[in-house]
Amino acid sequence: DWTMGAYREEAIRLIREQVGDAKVICGLSGGVDSSVAAVLIHEAIGDQLTCVFVDHGLLRQGEADEVVTMFRDNYNIPLIHADEQELFLGELDGVSDPETKRKIIGRLFIDVFQKYANEIEGAAFLAQGTLYPDVIESVSFSGGPSVTIKSHHNVGGLPEKMGLKLVEPLRELFKDEVRALGRELGLPDSFIGRHPFPGPGLAIRCPGEITREKLEILRRADAVYIDQIRRHGLYDEIWQAFVAILPVRTVGVMGDGRTYDFACALRAVTSVDGMTADYYPFTHEFLGETATRIINEVKGINRVTYDITSKPPGTIEWE
Numbered sequence: 001d002w003t004m005g006a007y008r009e010e011a012i013r014l015i016r017e018q019v020g021d022a023k024v025i026c027g028l029s030g031g032v033d034s035s036v037a038a039v040l041i042h043e044a045i046g047d048q049l050t051c052v053f054v055d056h057g058l059l060r061q062g063e064a065d066e067v068v069t070m071f072r073d074n075y076n077i078p079l080i081h082a083d084e085q086e087l088f089l090g091e092l093d094g095v096s097d098p099e100t101k102r103k104i105i106g107r108l109f110i111d112v113f114q115k116y117a118n119e120i121e122g123a124a125f126l127a128q129g130t131l132y133p134d135v136i137e138s139v140s141f142s143g144g145p146s147v148t149i150k151s152h153h154n155v156g157g158l159p160e161k162m163g164l165k166l167v168e169p170l171r172e173l174f175k176d177e178v179r180a181l182g183r184e185l186g187l188p189d190s191f192i193g194r195h196p197f198p199g200p201g202l203a204i205r206c207p208g209e210i211t212r213e214k215l216e217i218l219r220r221a222d223a224v225y226i227d228q229i230r231r232h233g234l235y236d237e238i239w240q241a242f243v244a245i246l247p248v249r250t251v252g253v254m255g256d257g258r259t260y261d262f263a264c265a266l267r268a269v270t271s272v273d274g275m276t277a278d279y280y281p282f283t284h285e286f287l288g289e290t291a292t293r294i295i296n297e298v299k300g301i302n303r304v305t306y307d308i309t310s311k312p313p314g315t316i317e318w319e
Ligand code: XMP
Pocket: 137, 150, 151, 152, 153, 154, 196, 197, 198, 199, 200, 240, 274, 275, 311, 314, 315, 316, 317, 318, 319
C-alpha cells in the first residue's frame, strides 16, 4: 500500500526529529497499537528504544507469555517484562467505581514506566500507541457541564513531575490504518488481526470489586468463549469479543446439587473504528453451545447471558 509506505517514511522522519539522541521507553500492552508503535519506533531509532511490557495482573490467559515470546522471537528490541501484579491488584483492592479504577491504573502505569525509565541512562521519552479515537473519546464535551465519556488510561498527557515527554506516532490514525501500517512493517497477520484489548485490561470487564478469584474465573470463561469463536470461524468477522464477569451470584442446579455462582455476560461486536458498534448476531445454537461449555468447563460460573446492546447507547466495554 503506497499511502502507508509514505506514512511510514514520514512517521520515521518525525520520530527521529523529535527524539534526537535520547532514549525512549515504549509501553507494550500486547495489543496491535502498541506493537505497531514499538516496531515503527524501533525502525526509526533502533536500540535507543526499550520496550516495557507491564503485567498488571489484568491480562488474559497466557497473554504475558504470548506477547513476550512474540517480541523476543521476532524482533531484536530490548524488552523488559515487568511483573507488577501485586502493585496493581493491591491498589485496586476494594475499588468498584469505574473511573477510580481507570485513574488508579493510569497513575500506576506512569509510576512503573518512570521506575524503569530511571534505570535507563538518557531516557527522555515515553512512547505509546495512542490512536485518534482514544484522543477524541477522552476529550470533554464543550457546552454545559463537562462530561468525560471515559478517561482512557493512556490519554491526557503525563504529569509534570514525570521527566518524560510523549511520543505518539499513531495519534492521527484509526484502527484499520494502524493495521495497514502494521502489515507494511511486516508484523505477522495473526498478530495484526488480534481483537483490541484495552490498557486497563480485565479491570473494566469486572464491574464492582476486583478480586483474584473473579479474575481467574473471568480468564477461564474468556478463553472458552474465544475458543468457541475461533472454532466456528468467526474471529475475523468480529471486531472484539470478551466475557465480563458480573458482580452477582445466582442460583443454579448441577447434578443433584444446588449451585450459587457468578453470572457472566458475553460481548461481541462488529465495528469499523470502535466509535460505534453493533452486537454480533450469533446463532442461538452457537450461544447455547457456548453457554453449556462455559458452565461445564469453568468452575465459578453457573449462568451465561448475551449482551445485545449496541454503541451508542452502550459502550463496548462494560466500564
Ligand atoms: P468503549 O468501551 O469506550 O471502547 O466503547 C472503545 C474501544 O476502546 C477500547 N478501550 C480502551 N483502550 N485504553 C485502551 O487502550 C483504555 O482505557 C480503553 N478503554 C476502552 C475498547 O476495548 C474498545 O476497543
